[in-house]
Amino acid sequence: MVILGAGESGAGAAVLAKAKGFDVFVSDLSSIKPKYKEMLDAHSIRWEEGQHTEADILNADEVIKSPGIPDKAPVIRKLKEQGTHIISEIEFAGRYTESKMICITGSNGKTTTTMLTYHILKQAGIDVGLAGNVGNSLALQVAESPHAVYVIELSSFQLDNMYDFKADIAILLNITPDHLDRYNYEMQNYVDAKLRILQNQTEEDVFIFWNDDPIIAREIAKRNPKATLYPFAETNEKGVKGYTDNKQVKIETSNGTFTMEQDLLALTGTHNLYNSLASGIAAKVVDIHDEKIRASLSDFAGVEHRLEKVARIRGVDYINDSKATNVNSCWYALQSMTTKVVLILGGTDKGNDYSEIEELVKQKARALLFLGVDNNKLHAFFDGKVEKIEDARSMEEAVTKAYKLAEKGDTVLLSPCCASFDLFKSYEDRGDQFKACVRNL
Structure with missing residues (x-):
């Protein structure tokens, strides 16, 4: 197993691969941070920095790629030409856990929604881990400190290299142009990457999404997802499950209806209302008690570097x-x-x-x-x-x-x-x- 990139996800994937009996080699074209070198050395994992030794890399049975490495990188092109399977750290970690996965993506708001959902579950006493673009590597947690539930922020880059992984609860907040330089300046390529969050979902799974996003609406009509749909919107439109009505937040699920005064939400602004609705729906679907959801939605401190x-x-x-x-x-x-x-x-x-x-x-x-x-x-x-x-x-x-x-x-x-x-x-x-x-x- 070759791992390209030795940041949080790469180092974590290397530790899990080693624990599962793989012959592991880690290669990073940049310099590796001291803490990750120490982690790799502690597990007797072979690594290199400042170069890619192609003889070792092209010999891999499978490659785990850092989401930061573009497909046009020379070593990735060579791996693809010879048919080597390339996956993400999340995909790899998913093979070794049966835990419930709450996965969040979107062009905007995903970090806030991920942190808020994690906050609600954590405060409710759930055994929950935080992973993906935030928190610690999912692979490292699966290897060394497993949890019953994971809340995972997923970028389009991570989703690109996910195939068999399944989200039990998928949240898609919105889709607007972003990272088009990585998608040949083709918006549909980026859209397709985001919609990969729905792959492998069954009727027993849940899909939470913003009802008024025209791109999401178009893609749902095209793809007809199997999961139970939980759309949210600012107002009580036909079929929405999360909305506001008469200055009250309302969330309707098979576990009952949740309500709270909109003024009590810790996060302000329309975009944060959507983030709160998405997190609230996920928490209610998981069957967190209403008073716990209410308390967490009203005391969440927000995310650094976001307003x-x-x-x-x-x-x-x-x-x-x-x-x-x-x-x-x-x-x-x-x-x-x-x-x-x-x-x-x-x-x-x-x-x-x-x-x-x-x-x-x-x-x-x-x-x-x-x-x-x-x-x-x-x-x-x-x-x-x-x-x-x-x-x-x-x-x-x-x-x-x-x-x-x-x-x-x-x-x-x-x-x-x-x-x-x-x-x-x-x-x-x-x-x-x-x-x-x-x-x-």
């Missing part, structure tokens, strides 16, 4: 939404703003169409700050549409300029629409730098 309030300085609020790595995510952030905004945008463009936020930017933006190595596409779209537009080449420069541009009562919003890899290690690094610069003002 995270940093500080109020001289009457200006600073909000870190670094996790907004696509346009639709920024749209939600802008929609929730009730003040004028100094908006910080930019980074590595993934095939973005900025027309989705054009009207909100015109309505709400006092100024735009473009934070990136190459801001040409942003200038081409926004120049002339907002009075003040400036460039920044570092977070410190961006925050300093935002401080000067903002007026009392405004909000400075970091909601970049883009990946972070031009100037930062990750969206977390970008958000952490923003918070540090704001606190230094």
Whole structure:
């Protein structure tokens, strides 16, 4: 078994593979973090960094690929040409557990929904693990600290290499353009990846989804899922199982009806209502007691780097939404703003169409700050549409300029629409730098 990439998922997969008796080799083209080297060494697993030794890799019976490695990478192309089976860490871990799987995907909101669902189950005393894009590697948990239930955040990249894995409860929040650079700029390729969350589901399984997403509606009509459907929406439309009515949240399942006052939800904004409805439906389907669901929906602290309030300085609020790595995510952030905004945008463009936020930017933006190595596409779209537009080449420069541009009562919003890899290690690094610069003002 060859494992490509030695981050959280790769190292975890290596430990599980070793425990199951495989001859394991781990290869990472980048450098491996010390903690993962220690983990591999502790289990006597052979590894290399800074290179891919093709003689060893192409000899594999099966390959587990990190979701960050694109299919166009030379070593992946060679493996595919010779017919080697390539899977994800989640697919591999699924072979060795009978635990209940609650799987969450979508272009936006999946981390918040995953964390909220986990929070509800954990507070209710369920033996639950957190995995996928958040938490610890599913494979590592299956190998060393198994749980009865797993709540798993799944990206399209992870779903791409999943075949036999099955979600007992699948949640699909929304589908908007994202990562199109990885899908030959073909939206349907990305859509097909997201819908893989339904594969292998039976009549005994559950599919929770946003009822008003036109792409999801089209795909459901096309695919006719076998699972029991639990659509949710803002209002009580025909057939929806989660909605609001007269300032009450209502969720209807075979385990009864759950209600609570909408004002008591910890998360605010329309997008967070959807996240709360999805999590609430999943919890009610699992048969968590109503008072436990109610308590958790009202005390959830939120997710770092997602509309995270940093500080109020001289009457200006600073909000870190670094996790907004696509346009639709920024749209939600802008929609929730009730003040004028100094908006910080930019980074590595993934095939973005900025027309989705054009009207909100015109309505709400006092100024735009473009934070990136190459801001040409942003200038081409926004120049002339907002009075003040400036460039920044570092977070410190961006925050300093935002401080000067903002007026009392405004909000400075970091909601970049883009990946972070031009100037930062990750969206977390970008958000952490923003918070540090704001606190230094």
